[in-house]
Amino acid sequence: MSDFKRLKLNLTKPVPSDYEISRNQQPKHITEVARESGVLDSEIEPYGAYKGKVSLDTLERLQDKVNGKYILVTGITPTPLGEGKSTTTVGLAQSLGSHLNRVAFANVRQPSMGPTFGVKGGAAGGGYSQVIPMDEFNMHITGDIHAIGMANNLLAAALDTRIFHESTQTDKGLWKRLCPEKKDGTRDIPIGLLPRIAKLGLDKKDPREWTEEEIGKFVRLDIDPKTITWKRVLDLNDRMLRGITIGQAPTEKGLTRETGFEITVASECMAILALCSSLKDMRERLGRMVVASNKSGEPVTCEDLGCAGALTAILKDAIKPNLMQTLEGTPVFVHAGPFANISIGASSVLADRIALKLAGTDPNLSNEERKSKEGYVITEAGFDFTMGGERFLNIKCRSSGLEPDVIVIVATVRALKVHGGGSEVKAGQQLPLEYTTENLEMLRTGCANLGKHIENAKQYGRSVIVAINKMSSDTDKEHDIIREEATKAGAIDAIVSNHWEEGGAGAVDLASGIIRAANNEYPGQQPEKFSFIYDLESTSIADKINAIAQKMYGAAEVEFLPQAQEKIKEYTAQGFDKLPICIAKTQYSLSHDAKLKGVPTGFKFPIRDIKASVGAGYLYALASEIQTIPGLATKCGFMNVEVNDKGEIEGLF
Amino acid sequence: MSDFKRLKLNLTKPVPSDYEISRNQQPKHITEVARESGVLDSEIEPYGAYKGKVSLDTLERLQDKVNGKYILVTGITPTPLGEGKSTTTVGLAQSLGSHLNRVAFANVRQPSMGPTFGVKGGAAGGGYSQVIPMDEFNMHITGDIHAIGMANNLLAAALDTRIFHESTQTDKGLWKRLCPEKKDGTRDIPIGLLPRIAKLGLDKKDPREWTEEEIGKFVRLDIDPKTITWKRVLDLNDRMLRGITIGQAPTEKGLTRETGFEITVASECMAILALCSSLKDMRERLGRMVVASNKSGEPVTCEDLGCAGALTAILKDAIKPNLMQTLEGTPVFVHAGPFANISIGASSVLADRIALKLAGTDPNLSNEERKSKEGYVITEAGFDFTMGGERFLNIKCRSSGLEPDVIVIVATVRALKVHGGGSEVKAGQQLPLEYTTENLEMLRTGCANLGKHIENAKQYGRSVIVAINKMSSDTDKEHDIIREEATKAGAIDAIVSNHWEEGGAGAVDLASGIIRAANNEYPGQQPEKFSFIYDLESTSIADKINAIAQKMYGAAEVEFLPQAQEKIKEYTAQGFDKLPICIAKTQYSLSHDAKLKGVPTGFKFPIRDIKASVGAGYLYALASEIQTIPGLATKCGFMNVEVNDKGEIEGLF
Known part of the structure; x- marks a missing residue:
């Protein structure tokens, strides 16, 4: 240098x-x-x-x-x-x-x-x-976090709007709009929907040749609103948005739903930004993000909504x-x-x-x-x-x-x-x-x-x-x-x-x-082989969690609550059991209990639920309720901030 | 050149x-x-x-x-x-x-x-x-629109959180937190709250000298939730956010409220960005933005919440x-x-x-x-x-x-x-x-x-x-x-x-x-004096609206509905009647009725409500329900967007 x-x-x-x-x-x-x-x-x-x-x-x-x-x-x-x-x-x-x-x-x-x-x-x-x-x-x-927020929220809007339009239109009506007629009478397929066509195995390129059943499969994602995991995000400590009901304006015709906001950095898009290795890899991971299940229990992805290209453009x-x-x-x-x-x-x-x-x-x-x-x-x-x-x-x-x-x-x-x-x-x-x-x-x-x-x-x-x-x-x-x-x-x-x-x-x-x-220059220092504490392929979801809780946290054992057990079955069946695990727990203790300082031992470590960030490429296991959007205190940092006459910012710390 | x-x-x-x-x-x-x-x-x-x-x-x-x-x-x-x-x-x-x-x-x-x-x-x-x-x-x-969104939404979070904290704390408790004790026993006043102290005429600089009544006046904005006009924003067509209920998580202790999102460009912060003449002018306009009334009917501003400096920093x-x-x-x-x-x-x-x-x-x-x-x-x-x-x-x-x-x-x-x-x-x-x-x-x-x-x-x-x-x-x-x-x-x-x-x-x-x-070079072209169609100082709110509706739109007369009449009284009393007027109506007709093409005449032009953008510096009069956040159609622009192998964006139009 x-x-x-x-x-x-x-x-x-x-x-x-x-x-x-x-x-x-x-x-x-x-x-x-x-x-x-x-x-x-x-x-x-x-x-x-x-x-x-x-x-x-x-x-x-x-x-x-x-x-x-x-x-x-x-x-x-x-x-x-x-x-x-x-x-x-x-x-x-x-x-x-x-x-x-x-x-x-x-x-x-x-x-x-x-x-x-x-x-x-x-x-x-x-x-x-x-x-x-x-x-x-x-x-x-x-502006990266702003771009993440845009990408996350475009997907949320696309998801809810799709449910809305599917609820008010026939298969044929959806088909007419999704594949609009061109001047020559043929029908256009938006580029963003091609991956879904491939996934469905609809090899007939001309939408006019699709059977009624094929049209139905293509146009209807048939999302079960109760299964939606995708939330909207804001890069702010806005506690009032933790739990909200949306869709209450008359224009939404009663299609209300309970949901909430998270802080933007909690978006799976952000985890993808951190873990991806190229623009192409990011594009594919965004497409794989699971946002809900359909009424048959199959995962619905960003790709199904035709959003992955637009999200990639937003994040390019x-x-x-x-x-x-x-x-x-x-x-x-x-x-x-x-x-x-x-x-x-x-x-x-x-x-x-x-x-x-x-x-x-x-x-x-x-x-x-x-x-x-x-x-x-x-x-x-x-x-x-x-x-x-x-x-x-x-x-x-x-x-x-x-x-x-x-x-x-x-x-x-x-x-x-x-x-x-x-x-x-x-x-x-x-x-x-x-x-x-x-x-x-x-x-x-x-x-x-x-x-x-x-x-x-x-x-x-x-x-x-x-x-x-x-x-x-x-x-x-x-x-x-x-x-x-x-x-x-x-x-x-x-x-x-x-x-x-x-x-x-x-x-x-x-x-x-x-x-x-x-450079291994300390007396007696020996180069060692780097090793992980669990193997991805051969270790089950439960054993990966056991490895982290026992080898790292010092837990005596892990208790999988019913919801978590169910998810282990579901994700194993879906092939997501080869993913590594991110455990969400309090940061204030080695254990799951923030009050236990020092080195707690002998505790039973609870796993309440497991969720999948398929695009980012990991499962996350929840040891407790985790707040995903912080709040503001009575006196907050923003109250100290001012811009002085020279245009300089005062009061940030 | x-x-x-x-x-x-x-x-x-x-x-x-x-x-x-x-x-x-x-x-x-x-x-x-x-x-x-x-x-x-x-x-x-x-x-x-x-x-x-x-x-x-x-x-x-x-x-x-x-x-x-x-x-x-x-x-x-x-x-x-x-x-x-x-x-x-x-x-x-x-x-x-x-x-x-x-x-x-x-x-x-x-x-x-x-x-x-x-x-x-x-x-x-x-x-x-x-x-x-x-x-x-x-x-x-x-990233300007993103910054506007942040500024708008920080103010919204500050507003709702303030109501929450005021609802759960005594005057003394709020005072202790807003003016924290320093090592030497004196109390600190965050710089962002100084304008409010000036507004209240609290000339005693040391918060320890304030009377109980003064403390109460300072710490309690006493916002009437029904009067809140400030909404959150997103730069997206997300129709499901038009009407929402917030505060439904257990941590918010039942303090729910109906509100909605607007598109970011509808934020008053954006109008201020368009109209301000300097950083200092922007700072002052942001501070003047009215977000609600208190229970005595007085306007509560961004400055009262101690937010104007932080918003300026976000927008600098x-x-x-x-x-x-x-x-x-x-x-x-x-x-x-x-x-x-x-x-x-x-x-x-x-x-x-x-x-x-x-x-x-x-x-x-x-x-x-x-x-x-x-x-x-x-x-x-x-x-x-x-x-x-x-x-x-x-x-x-x-x-x-x-x-x-x-x-x-x-x-x-x-x-x-x-x-x-x-x-x-x-x-x-x-x-x-x-x-x-x-x-x-x-x-x-x-x-x-x-x-x-x-x-x-x-x-x-x-x-x-x-x-x-x-x-x-x-x-x-x-x-x-x-x-x-x-x-x-x-x-x-x-x-x-x-x-x-x-x-x-x-x-x-x-x-x-x-x-x-x-350059006035057309045959017969005469330089003319530029003139406005109404005077700011001498014309009442109603007559400004009359001038626009009659001289511009071709209306026979203006009908002020009760809500609008009330607002005219209120804003005139508050001295906002010297502001120019922005009329919100359909853009698809010269009149208020989108179906009337060409040059409609003789119609009665309705004003349903009037709102104030005091920071931006105008009143806006609503001739009809205006949608402030659009929706997505069944087939949308985002479905055409893809990023190709060269990293170029396809499909934007």
Whole structure:
């Protein structure tokens, strides 16, 4: 990265607000970031001065390169205090790229605007480790989430409208409209309906030759409204839309139905954006999405509704990963952000693959040369290792064919104390004393949670490094305890990092440790074979769930409630039992019960229901009611936001 | 425009589909279009290769220029056959810019994606007069409509959530949360709530000093749910959302409410985007938007909810006009698209003002020099002259302070025959014979409709030119009749134009006529004073409506139904009677009854209700039930759309 231009940080204390830090740094033009990253001018489309889309052609051009190193950042079980995973991901990339002279990408998710204006705030990192401009990062970026919303909602409108028209028209009437007569008397078939014709085996090309029965089969999807799983979405925390009744205007003639909205990032379209490998693959996955069953119990897909081409058109730019930069001018890919509560909570396969090629090396290099030249891709998984990391490895890595080289687990003294029995904390309220003063015993107890995540990560055959994200009230003795307990649990190292306060300079030790670990240079470190915790083909749905609950969560056994048992039968019969599993449960405990901190054991893990994201390519099993659209609090983020006289945004955090 | 690089057209017959023509033309990079148009490199932000946002700084830099000529394109009363207003607007700009060596901008609305995937199709023009790339034009552009949707819906979520929290908390509880305690014991007031504090006259800055009564006034908006006028929006034709009940999930504790969605372009935020003059003006207008009344009948605004800053932040890029280009490489501004059914149906004031400066001339030029150097801005108003043109002049021009130099009315032989008593036509079905063969009598009868629009336009003191948008089945005699009737009605000229088939070359006669008219060079043409048909200050709400209905529509009288009478009283008391009026009625007749073609007279025009868009700055009076979210037909545009192996979109029209 010889021509890399580092953006210097002007560190001040106390650390100013995130948006002040972001605003006071002048970013490079995105075309410059692209050039420095090895993206050709013809492969970057700027969206404004500081964001750009990178063409998928990059992958083909660089196909012969040996991938750079792939570093997965995960965390301990989340607490209301936050552990700083995104901040660590960004700080690490700043350190590698701007201080250790490596090509280094941070690959992160695009945040939903719901939480940005709700309670949680933005997701650009924080302090002196941020993606900038943070306001552009937190709002819109290049519009991918908006495009996802459009695609999702066009399908919803098409679905409900189809039911409406089928309810008011005869087969012949539907046929006349769906296959309109041309001037020469022949009938046109819209291109979007050709896949359904193929599926039905209607080989007669001329619709005039179809029998009445064939016409009926073609025009009537015969959707059972009770089976509709497809919901509408909005990228907002709008709790009033969780449960609604639609179709109540007189024009809908009484065809009402209960349904609800989810947040846009919970859309299956978003999971597809994260997991697909090409435009063609996205097109096919969109077509496979199941939206309901017909009255005979067969799945009705997006393809049946003739929507898949239009959805692909809507998403044809969204599929290109977005390039931005960190406070120190290193490149960042921001692409896709499937909702961690019910989906994989990881950024896109395509962004990772492109970044790994851009960080990659010539295949003819010697190992020694490669070691000194190869770059790093730091990517993040939502929630803790045991949820986000497990899904990253078992779902995303299976989809991409990639394997991480090192797994990082981020922990803080404070958050570990929550797991060690500290009193309850609430975001935005003052911290009880034990969190801001030394308390070695509580911390040591809490380290069991960290230990469990380390053990879990090691089951995949990867080296684990613990990143101790430093807070000002931490003591050296506290850091020593974490180091001791982490090593005892099997981590190859535990390294203190101060990137929030110091940017990349504060993460040099951590970054250096990661380079050592990625190259198997720790004493006694042995290269291991990467392995999954369950096999896709030979393991049943129930046993896949058992594997995750027992090997990862520490459950004694899994209890499948009746609805779940029924779904296992149904999906197995439909051939969906070869798909990997995403378990939706609380993120606040290793178990299904948010109150159980530390390392719960011996519990019976309930599976209430199982749903299929056939297009995205996984089943998701629900361990509890999962809220798929958050609400706004009495005092919300949006109340702090203002645009000043210079046109700058104030108050985003 | 000496350095303008014309894109050559490769005309073929029969004229290929719109997307084929668009795809086969290689556009210039948007930075090149910007440079040719006089936009500095620092003033254009590319969004991809062919779209860009133009900075509002341009206005300040060019403030001393004398504006170019301002040409308003309108039409006769719409028919299902379409008259080709957008195509004419684009064709005219291609002609002026690419054939007559003038700086020429086409300023058009951003289309909603609802109709794009519904029945209507795209809005980029058509044939050899299009904005390109037409797929990018018809989908997303730079995300402005998505941003409008976010802003609108954040306000809706804030509103409903506020009612929910007020219903479950005491005054003190709300106060504690809205003004959270800081470490030093003082209380924080979110910046977004300061305007409400000012409005209430709460001059004590420290919330701890407020009396119980003051706390109550501050925290409790006390919204009457029955009075809520604010709806959620989606940029889709989703008829099932016209009437819905929200809040039915158990978490909302029974706080259900009937409401509905509108199409995003119907949002008042969109009207504000079209009418505002600066970021600051937009901020203030957003704050003034009225969403409901409190239980004492006082208006509750966006500002009361603490949302106006956040909405401005969401829209801070949307306010910058988007630059694109025509098939012949001339510049196009695409900015804002308020729904013509209930709003002004015109593109933005800011885009027009910037284009007029870019097309403008040095103030020191002589009149003769100016005439040869000055440029043209061709802008379009939705629906016919009498709806779109009237709103353009009485609402948009009042807001901008601009006056058009020439008014163009587009007509086709076919559409005039509909007004002359031709049999019913439906989009997508074969045309009855009278429309494709010569029928002079029917045409002459139909010309009365054109005549009425000409007379209406002349009331504003402007010269009118009729553009006869040529179809292949037209005969010369038919064109002669239109010319004769148009001149008789007061048009300064009526000129045949063949831009659909020939691009700008086909519109040279029309463009030349417009240059003549704009310079008062027609024999006998006299410069007239521009005048409005009603005065804002001295005319009551009822008399403004009378003026529009009688002077424009041809009504004998206006009947104000009880709801409308009540609103007149209410708005007059609230001081909103100084606002201009937007009348929402069917576009298919000069009257309120879609079936009355030609020039209906003597009818009683009903006003059922009046609503206020206080932020946008107008009242809108409803002459009938207006559908604010369209539906999808059995066979819809989306069924024709596919993305081919090269990643190109097929089937958009």
